Amino acid sequence: MAGEAVGEVAGGVLRSFNARIQKIKELLDSSDIVFRTFRFGYNQALRAVVIFVDGLVDKEIIEESIIGPLLRSELRKPLLGSPIARLEDILPAAQTTVADDLETVVTEVLRGQSAVLISCASGTLLVDTKGWKDRSVEQPNTELSILGAQDSFTETLLVNLSLIRRRIVSRSLKVVTRPVGRQTSSQVSIVYLEDKAPKNLVRRIQEALSQLDADAVLEGQYIIEQLEGRRVSPFPLAQRTDRPDKTAASLLEGRVAIVVDGAPHVVLAPATILSLEQGAEDYYHSAAVAVFLRVLRLIGVIVAVFGPGLYVALVSVNVEVIPTSLALAIAGTREGIPYPAYIEALFLLVLLELLIEAALRLPRPIATTVTIVGGLIIGDAAVRANLVSEIMIIVVALTAIGTFTSVSYSLSYAWRLWKYAVLAVSAFLGLFGLLTSAFILLGYLASLESFGVSYLSPIAPLNLKSLWRDSILRQPWWAGLSETNPAWRDELNDP
Amino acid sequence: MIRRTETDTLTGHQLTTALTLVSIGIGPYLYPLLLVKVLGRDAWLMALGNTVMVVLLAIAIGSLINNAREKDIVELYTSRIGRLVAGWAVILVSTIAISGLVIMIRVFADVLLLTQLLRTPRWATIGVMTISILYIVLLGSKAVGRVSEVMFLATIPIFALIIIARGISTDFANLLPIGEQLRSEHTRIALLCSFCGYRGVEVLLLLAPAVGRQVNAVKAGYKAVIYAATLVLPTVILPIVIFGPEMMSLSSFPLLDVASTLRFPGGPVERMVFVVIMLWHGLILASGAIQYSASANALSRLLDRISDIKSRPAVVLALAPIIWVLAQSFRNMVAVREAFATWSSLGGTAVAITVALLWAIRWMEVRSRP
Secondary structure: HHHHHHHHHHHHHHHHHHHHHHHHHHOOOOOEEEEEEEEEEEHHEEEEEEEEEEEOHHHHHHHHHHHHHHHHHHOOHOOOOOOOHHHHHOOOOOOEEEEHHHHHHHHHHOEEEEEEEOEEEEOEEEOOOOOOOOOOOOOOOOOOOOOOOOOOOOOHHHHHHHHHHHHHHOOOEEEEEEEOOOOOOEEEEEEEEEEOOOHHHHHHHHHHHHHHHOOOOOOOHHHHHHHHOOOOOOOOOOOEOOOOOHHHHHHHHHHEEEEOOOOOEEEEOOOOHHHHOOOOEEEOOOOOHHHHHHHHHHHHHHHHHHHHHHHHHHHHHHHHOOOOEEEEEHHHHHHOOOOOOHHHHHHHHHHHHHHHHHHHOOOOOHHHHHHHHHHHHHHHHHHHHHOOHHHHHHHHHHHHHHHHHOHHHHHHHHHHHHHHHHHHHHHHHHHHHHHHHHHHOOOOOHHOEEEEEEEEOOOOOOHHHHHHHEEEOOHHHHOHHOOOOOOOHHOOOOO | OOOOOOOEEEHHHOOOHHHHHHHHHHHHHHHHHHHHHHHHHHHHHHHHHHHHHHHHHHHHHHHHHHHHOOOOHHHHHHOOOOHHHHHHHHHHHHHHHHHHHHHHHHHHHHHHHHHHHOOOOOOHHHHHHHHHHHHHHHHHHHHHHHHHHHHHHHHHHHHHHHHHHHHHHHHHHOOOOOOOOOOOHHHHHOOOOOOHHHOOOHHHHHHHHOOOOOHHHHHHHHHHHHHHHHHHHHHHHHHHHHHHHHHHHHHHOOHHHHHHHOOOOOOOOOOHHHHHHHHHHHHHHHHHHHHHHHHHHHHHHHHHHOOOOOOOOHHHHHHHHHHHHHHHOOOOOHHHHHHHHHHHHHHHHHHHHHHHHHHHHHHHHHHHHO
């Protein structure tokens, strides 16, 4: 009787085993899915199937940690029907989990895990065998630093998390990972320091992520735009960085990092206009140098946004403001140019934008050639052809240089866009238009909030302590900079 | 979630900066001339005396806000003086603020017409100013508060620097002898004129709904008046000592004339007057946004109470064409000056009476409590 019962159970499990494999085959009907079947155990009486995605796994791990140990094992039939969890004792793999539902099995196989099914046990064992080819840790691309760390994030979530962990060896560093995106099911991690990050900020981000309803999340920008709500702003309301050192420093300030698997950037929240303009390099120099660099960048941004507008306003509307000798000199260089100053400026600025875009898309050696051809030859030819004046070339060149002093790549685009609005208003209304556009820009920035924090913090609302400690100014480390409590924490009502 | 500003709350510093900017948005440009025409060399004494009055009024309004149980000006008026009278009181105070804004915009449009935009029609400059202020106000009170903070930092130091730069090389002995002009026949007019310095204080009353419970409105108002007085007083004194009262009374904008006497050899700007005009522009836009926002808030709350509709954007939008049309309605500069004088005196008096009335009722309430 007992033997019959065991036979029935065995038959049931086996039927279930075959049915499960059949079902998984239906669900994973793709040529890159491998179903590796083999016999093992006492008298080779048992069957096992290892399911994985070719290219997403390390086959050596599968051989050494799954197939090898199973082949060497002497598993017998009396263990029939026992939970598959018992296999964990046989397999020396680093990380194993037991999954009962096929949906989980399929999702995890697609993420690079291997599913192990054996004929004598119910359930499925998932073994972490991830091992795809990925980019190694390289130098940062968007935020270069001379003295700072030379590593940057890659497209692999675990690598990125490890780069952060290496810098913050603390129990309070928390990582909460969840899949986001109906189609992509991308792994998104929220990283924060439990004793530093304001609880309501963490809760707000977690809630926002859990409510995020998107088909796909392939990059940090997907998340940022979904969290921004129904608005289109050229200004980035969260910071993106490819620098682990900057991320670690932000976490220590109490900010929250959002790491998306597959994205080489980390999203930092909240972001303020001043935090976006703070470079990693600022903290590798003395406080005096850091302040100098920040002021320089600020001047660069002002030149980039208002330079062409100011020039056009002074040349075509308010000539009487500048010294007479300078006005005469400018008039001399513009002699013979058939177009008004704003057309001149617009022509050169658009040319510059085209050059930048071309240089970004082309391979580096060709990009250099294009830049030289565009910048020098076309510029020179335009002056000779009396299309633009020499002084306008200087103004536009200064504008370009000013734009690229901006630390945040995303923010530099916003400045580039605003420059046209300023130019348009200044061309018709002179200094009055320039100031009006500056005022509207200020109002717009004042209306922006990043996760409940004013974009203009700590200038508005004014927090003198923060302004003095780390904004445009920067305190020395010995004055307690590492224990900075940023102004935005007050705005979130966090102690 | 990242979101647009939604709440109305201002910080104490924002309240201070808003009041300061409103106080100096127009006062330094028209106020000195008004006083000098009546009091001559001693005009600055009345400006000084007026500062004390404004401080007292600011303290009175501030403590009224801080001690009131009501959450906004409409409730405050309604509970004190009844619904009907409250409605008219809110409209009156809002009208005073909006009138100030209209005069400011018109005066500045005329200055632009004379100095910078000779060929641009007046309606266009008034329109641009109205639209830019409207845009900021539509963004919400919080944004207006933040703008006033930044504008305070951006304009006040330059303003102070210009005053100091010109003040250093000025012979203040020209103010002597002190008190000679203060004769009895002038005193009555002078006292009336001293109300002219009320500029801005009514905004404290209108901003009440935006002031959070944690903000000390008395302190904010007091600080603002001190800041404003520190800047306004030199703007009365400097033209007197530089040009003398007779010459000064012939000038359209004495402060701009003072600025035009400044020279920075080798500097990038040949005529400092343009810097002062730009500064004034910044002040007008910021203080205009504050006055506009404060009035729109109070009026929309009044409407909300009557119709139970959230009407702030509608009120804000409805006020814009009114401001634009009114700013163009003055015949000429003389008419604007007359309007300023009338508005200052009547507006100041009306605000003082309103505050006194509210305080009297409060005092009776406290006394009648068991």
